[in-house]
Amino acid sequence: MLGLSFVTPFVLLTYLAHQTTASTLRLPSRDIRTGTGPEQYLPSNPVAGTAFIQLDRAGWTVTANSFQPGCEPRNVLDGTRGTWWESEFSPTMVPLPHNIVIDMKNSHIINGFRMLPRQDGPSGNIGQHRIETSLDGKSWTQVGSGTYANNQARKTTLFPSRRAQYVRLTALSTAEGRGYQYVTVGEIHVISGPKPTLPRENWKVTVDSENPLPNQHRAVEATDVVSTTYWSTQFDGATPGFPHTFTINQGSAKAVSGLTYLGPPTSIGRIGQYTIQKSTDGTTWTPVVSGTWADDANPKSAGFDAITVQYIRLTALSEAGNRGPIAAAAEINLVDGSRQAAAFTVTVDSEETTSATEDGHAINALDGNPATFWITKRNNIAVPPGYPHFFRIDMQASYAVRGLSYVPRQTPGNKEGNIGQHVIETSLDGNTWTPVARGTWEDDTQTKVVNWRGVQARYLRLTALTEAGNRGPWACAAELQPIIQSSSLSPAPESAGQWGETINFPLVPVAAVLIPSTSEVVVWSAWNADFFGDGNGRTVTATYNPSSGIVTQSIVTNTGHDMFCPGISLTKSGLIVVSGGTNAEKTSIYHPDTRSWSSAANMILPRGYNSQVTLSNGGIFNIGGSWSGARGGKNGEYYDPVANTWSLRPGCPVAPILTDDAEGIFRSDNHAWLFARQNNSVFQAGPSKNMNWFTTDGQGTTTPAGTRGNDNHAMNGNAVMYDAVAGKILTIGGSANYVNSYTTPNAHIITLGAPNTKPTVTAIGSAHYARTLHNSVVLPDGKVLILGGTNYAKLFTDDTAILYPEIFDPATNSFTVMAPMQIPRTYHSVAMLLADGTVFTGGGGLCGLGCGPINHYDAQIFRPPYLFNGDQTPATRPKILSMNPAKEIKLGSGITVTMDGPVNRFSLVRFGSVTHSVNTDQRRVPLGSVTGGGNVYQVLVPKEPGVVVPGWWMLFAINTQGTPSVAATVHIQ
Numbered sequence: 001m002l003g004l005s006f007v008t009p010f011v012l013l014t015y016l017a018h019q020t021t022a023s024t025l026r027l028p029s030r031d032i033r034t035g036t037g038p039e040q041y042l043p044s045n046p047v048a049g050t051a052f053i054q055l056d057r058a059g060w061t062v063t064a065n066s067f068q069p070g071c072e073p074r075n076v077l078d079g080t081r082g083t084w085w086e087s088e089f090s091p092t093m094v095p096l097p098h099n100i101v102i103d104m105k106n107s108h109i110i111n112g113f114r115m116l117p118r119q120d121g122p123s124g125n126i127g128q129h130r131i132e133t134s135l136d137g138k139s140w141t142q143v144g145s146g147t148y149a150n151n152q153a154r155k156t157t158l159f160p161s162r163r164a165q166y167v168r169l170t171a172l173s174t175a176e177g178r179g180y181q182y183v184t185v186g187e188i189h190v191i192s193g194p195k196p197t198l199p200r201e202n203w204k205v206t207v208d209s210e211n212p213l214p215n216q217h218r219a220v221e222a223t224d225v226v227s228t229t230y231w232s233t234q235f236d237g238a239t240p241g242f243p244h245t246f247t248i249n250q251g252s253a254k255a256v257s258g259l260t261y262l263g264p265p266t267s268i269g270r271i272g273q274y275t276i277q278k279s280t281d282g283t284t285w286t287p288v289v290s291g292t293w294a295d296d297a298n299p300k301s302a303g304f305d306a307i308t309v310q311y312i313r314l315t316a317l318s319e320a321g322n323r324g325p326i327a328a329a330a331e332i333n334l335v336d337g338s339r340q341a342a343a344f345t346v347t348v349d350s351e352e353t354t355s356a357t358e359d360g361h362a363i364n365a366l367d368g369n370p371a372t373f374w375i376t377k378r379n380n381i382a383v384p385p386g387y388p389h390f391f392r393i394d395m396q397a398s399y400a401v402r403g404l405s406y407v408p409r410q411t412p413g414n415k416e417g418n419i420g421q422h423v424i425e426t427s428l429d430g431n432t433w434t435p436v437a438r439g440t441w442e443d444d445t446q447t448k449v450v451n452w453r454g455v456q457a458r459y460l461r462l463t464a465l466t467e468a469g470n471r472g473p474w475a476c477a478a479e480l481q482p483i484i485q486s487s488s489l490s491p492a493p494e495s496a497g498q499w500g501e502t503i504n505f506p507l508v509p510v511a512a513v514l515i516p517s518t519s520e521v522v523v524w525s526a527w528n529a530d531f532f533g534d535g536n537g538r539t540v541t542a543t544y545n546p547s548s549g550i551v552t553q554s555i556v557t558n559t560g561h562d563m564f565c566p567g568i569s570l571t572k573s574g575l576i577v578v579s580g581g582t583n584a585e586k587t588s589i590y591h592p593d594t595r596s597w598s599s600a601a602n603m604i605l606p607r608g609y610n611s612q613v614t615l616s617n618g619g620i621f622n623i624g625g626s627w628s629g630a631r632g633g634k635n636g637e638y639y640d641p642v643a644n645t646w647s648l649r650p651g652c653p654v655a656p657i658l659t660d661d662a663e664g665i666f667r668s669d670n671h672a673w674l675f676a677r678q679n680n681s682v683f684q685a686g687p688s689k690n691m692n693w694f695t696t697d698g699q700g701t702t703t704p705a706g707t708r709g710n711d712n713h714a715m716n717g718n719a720v721m722y723d724a725v726a727g728k729i730l731t732i733g734g735s736a737n738y739v740n741s742y743t744t745p746n747a748h749i750i751t752l753g754a755p756n757t758k759p760t761v762t763a764i765g766s767a768h769y770a771r772t773l774h775n776s777v778v779l780p781d782g783k784v785l786i787l788g789g790t791n792y793a794k795l796f797t798d799d800t801a802i803l804y805p806e807i808f809d810p811a812t813n814s815f816t817v818m819a820p821m822q823i824p825r826t827y828h829s830v831a832m833l834l835a836d837g838t839v840f841t842g843g844g845g846l847c848g849l850g851c852g853p854i855n856h857y858d859a860q861i862f863r864p865p866y867l868f869n870g871d872q873t874p875a876t877r878p879k880i881l882s883m884n885p886a887k888e889i890k891l892g893s894g895i896t897v898t899m900d901g902p903v904n905r906f907s908l909v910r911f912g913s914v915t916h917s918v919n920t921d922q923r924r925v926p927l928g929s930v931t932g933g934g935n936v937y938q939v940l941v942p943k944e945p946g947v948v949v950p951g952w953w954m955l956f957a958i959n960t961q962g963t964p965s966v967a968a969t970v971h972i973q
Helices: 011-019 073-077 362-366 849-854
Strands: 047-050 061-064 098-116 128-134 141-147 155-171 187-191 204-207 244-262 273-279 286-292 300-316 331-336 343-348 389-407 421-427 434-440 448-464 479-484 498-504 511-514 521-524 539-544 551-556 567-570 576-579 587-591 596-600 611-614 620-623 637-640 645-648 673-677 681-686 690-695 701-707 718-723 728-732 746-751 760-766 775-778 784-787 806-809 814-817 829-833 839-843 858-863 880-884 894-899 905-910 913-915 924-933 936-940 951-958 968-972
Touching: 061 073, 073 098, 073 187, 098 244, 098 300, 141 155, 155 187, 155 244, 286 300, 300 331, 343 362, 362 389, 362 479, 434 448, 434 551, 448 479, 448 498, 448 858, 511 567, 511 829, 511 839, 521 839, 567 611, 567 913, 576 620, 611 673, 620 673, 673 718, 681 728, 718 775, 718 784, 728 784, 775 829, 784 829, 784 839, 829 913, 880 951, 880 968, 894 951
Parallel strands: 434 498, 718 924
Antiparallel strands: 047 343, 061 098, 098 155, 098 187, 128 141, 128 155, 155 300, 204 244, 244 300, 244 331, 273 286, 273 300, 343 389, 389 448, 389 479, 421 434, 421 448, 498 858, 511 521, 511 913, 521 539, 539 551, 567 576, 576 587, 587 596, 611 620, 620 637, 637 645, 673 681, 681 690, 690 701, 718 728, 728 746, 746 760, 775 784, 784 806, 806 814, 829 839, 839 858, 880 894, 894 936, 905 924, 905 951, 924 936, 951 968
16 A cells, blocks of 8 residues: 555564574574564664665667777666776777767656766766757757766766656766766666655545445545545446546645556456546646556556646546446555655664764665665674564555665675575565565675566565675675566466566576475586686586575585586486586586585596487487587497496487588587487487487497478477377477577477387477577476577577567467566576476576676576466365375386376476576376276376386376376386
């Protein structure tokens, strides 16, 4: 509800205690809720301070009149404090004035501009300047001017609200006063609030109709600051029809830039189509804005260019759900159109306010100055308060919140208080909280940007669970900024799935494995958290526990193996074998039982961007990979996990699987699509248009299997075995070349027969989006989820990112678009099925400090449509109560499964591993011979190890609604 303030600083501690154990959260040894213990310290009272709503910059572009190579205009949007735009000074000094133009791609109501100067010194600081806005990029209106101070502090200019798509900053002089002609800018943001609502004390409200009963649903109840009371047009007796009017007389003319509307507590009377008019005398009316509000309970708003006016009229033209002729409103406010910005209030569990040398007030994290910071109490106190710590922001109004930006402490050489493990939550009322993100941040000074599925919220709360470097019990933040979408949101429909909370990692997850024994996800990047290429024999890894939401980091050095861009396979015993990559000859093994890594035998042929697959006999076949090691000749190689030996397969040359890549062999033998089949054979489905069979016994053999229909080479496309019994493989997307190549939407079904025979290839038309560098995941019901990618093959960019997933349905050979992602998943992203039937997708980037927001240190969970009812409520899931045998299953044997209710099918999905869009472990096996009574079912596992490759599998039961159970983990040999 707008306008109310709730102070509930201890709710989160109660919530966390119900989520996991106190020892995991490192709760303090005393109870900070009561202040008992060695030293009493109570949370702060709310502290007011002005903060600003910065528009989400995703998809924006920027141009400038000139730039110095390496200091391009796009740097002002990259979120990286170490990059900047600089006007050209060499070989030609381009003279002042200089301008830089932001294109927001859509028009927005804005009321401010923020500029962060270059942060490594005052070189090129702007002095005199002007700020202009435009709707078309041609006609400009000046909204600000002046002279910036010569320092590195963030500069903020507020102006009356106005609609604009373009914003232009023109530098007229430099701040140093030395006659320099070049200028620099570090970051630019555009402000769209918060704008306070205008006082309502002097309002006089008239309506066309109100309920005649005394003290019930009268017009004044839409201005009483109580969301449970509301105005309604007459519904007893005569019921007048639309239109309905709600007219506000402010008593005097005031600057207004919008109207906010909160519907009634019940759905009846929600306003749909509307128009807003203005008047200076209450008689003659002029239209201001019109539109249609969604039929949901979220607060609504209508913004417009600031106008000075005494009378405003809201006219309801329809009921949002066509439920009748009634219009209603719980709260109506007018938005202040002056330069004024609303004051956020902040509540923290503690803050440092008594030290003579350290100002740690909470409000410092909202002041726009990265040199100041909030830090929890730690001076002049016997025992500083311990974790968890929280920082709660009351934005004073409801916004569509889709992210949070966290700037750690920027004091040189001092990272004390950097937040590690954390939880981020939102709330509409300050009482009921919803987690939107959790994870662990890296221990550095870089800005952390967390994105999630946008939610309507007034309150935002960050809870710090650990200090990133284990230096002490305090938490610190230089800046915390909510990220706001430009419009209110409606929930995604059930048919499109839903996105869950964001998982933050201390690295860019470029590779991922689902661990059978724990259902944890182990991810890694390279030798560095966000960069590759050194090959210094170490790998930054992390483990995500879906049950607790905890992310823990580990740096692997004992194997001497930088595991960036390797082949990955799960053995039949559940070990993870990782081969090649930056340290191209190395092989490493992950042991889930001890959560440790060990070295295995080196490969004979060093390789990277290779593919490998676990065979029907439990061995591993590996081929390709000229990205590292010597180029060319990366023929087949076989690993015996029991003997720990590699041996060449000269009868399996790499030449037949090459594409015609423009970069030659460096790219043409990368990322083969490999599928294990009977008798230790391997089918290669792509990315080359030429398909082949390999046999791996003895010296090995190769048999051509024809072409993939009329498809071209499809590098970085996907191939998924969605029905291993029938030998069905979906291939989707890709591009002719690894880079600088257009993509294809082509989709084919490959149906395998016996090894060394030509399969049947069926073209099934096109997906909705042409994409490459994407990931595809087989679901328990046999459908395939396709996520991310770009529609032009280019590395380390989100410029052509595809945010809409699709689901392929083999029953109809059709594709359905899903709810959009909030975070692009392009080159170096991953995705795979989890044991609860959701899909984990994350990463993208790994290009170091210079590419800023392209490095995605996070993942999200997608909940497919089968987890929801038609009304968007969670579907009731079938539950596996018991199995016999419980875990160890023989090929060709039966399983007795006891359920909590009726189901009509079962399926197996193998535990997956993925990097660079390749997941050779995943495959689905539909299970036949399902009989039963009284919710007890007999399920038969196929006997062919080329269908059910020995190892660890997820067993799903699926009901008639199509909803799967949480999987039971089984070991099949």
